[in-house]
Amino acid sequence: MPASALPVVVVAAVIVRGDAVLACRRAAHKDAAGRWEFPGGKVEAGETPQGALARELREELGVDVRVGALLDRTVTGTVDLACYGATLAGPPPASSTDHDALEWRRPGALAGLDWAPADLPVVAVLAALPWAELTAAASGAGRPTDEATDEAMDEEPR
Template structure:
């Protein structure tokens, strides 16, 4: 089996809500919700990758905190090694995304109502437990 794809995601908390992002229809897993982030480049630390990905995708700066969950999920032929980190905004809330067609601030109790991408489900279960 192929080597897992190392991915990081930001669980961005603002007050009592978390940022959920819906993947644009033309992207893989289009229409599914996820926490924003992306692939870790070779030689890059996970926190560096997350800071870079959030700046690229959402145009905002974040402070990366503790690791919340790290799970490998099989999606088709790929193995996704997703590490999700507690993250805080360093400034204003994002209002756009290069990869998503909707950004939504959701209370923890409402997370389960969204149709999440498979790799994000373990951290959603953790957050809602």
Template structure:
């Protein structure tokens, strides 16, 4: 099976975690996810994540350490998703090119909405109290 390398930003603000709901017309439409996207050939994970967040949300981030990485079979391919801690370097985003809603969730609310399979391990870690080890 072909593998798609994907990165996602776990952006926190106080006790809140930023999540985005995929547009209905996209794959996994209507599900919540951590923003991010595919890593391009020759691009580092951190560079890809910063680029994707700038493209999707129009804001800058500082990429921190890895929260979780896992491989999930989906639709005839393997999704290799790496979720990194991140902090905003700009104001909070108000819109997205790939999402119809952006929301800050308390960690205790993360399990109240539906997530795509690749994101669920990171959601569980966050809901169970995982903290960034690098001050992000």
């Protein structure tokens, strides 16, 4: 397989705050403009997934987060998307360099948004996950799967 056909490894955060999670709409200057996603970005050489995620959220949303457990990792076309639960370590974001809308939504209300195709698996996971399990996963105290986060990232994605 040529290198260009390999999926790009992307990490994203399901930030839990109050009774909601943060959904973000990609701005006009980004590819897939207008689609909703969880904030994050591409993992750079030498970065851990968690380190890449913390860097991306600082860069685009100006927030510090604690990264919790892996919620879902699925390859869709050319995107290998790993979504982690996370909590804010400071104030919530006021704006984004990459998004033109930020919405806090209950997990059951996420399905009404026009998601990037790669996000649909994690949106389904979130809709089915009991709230207590999601908050535990976001704070890193519990895991929705039997796999430890790092072990799961070492494995082949679905």
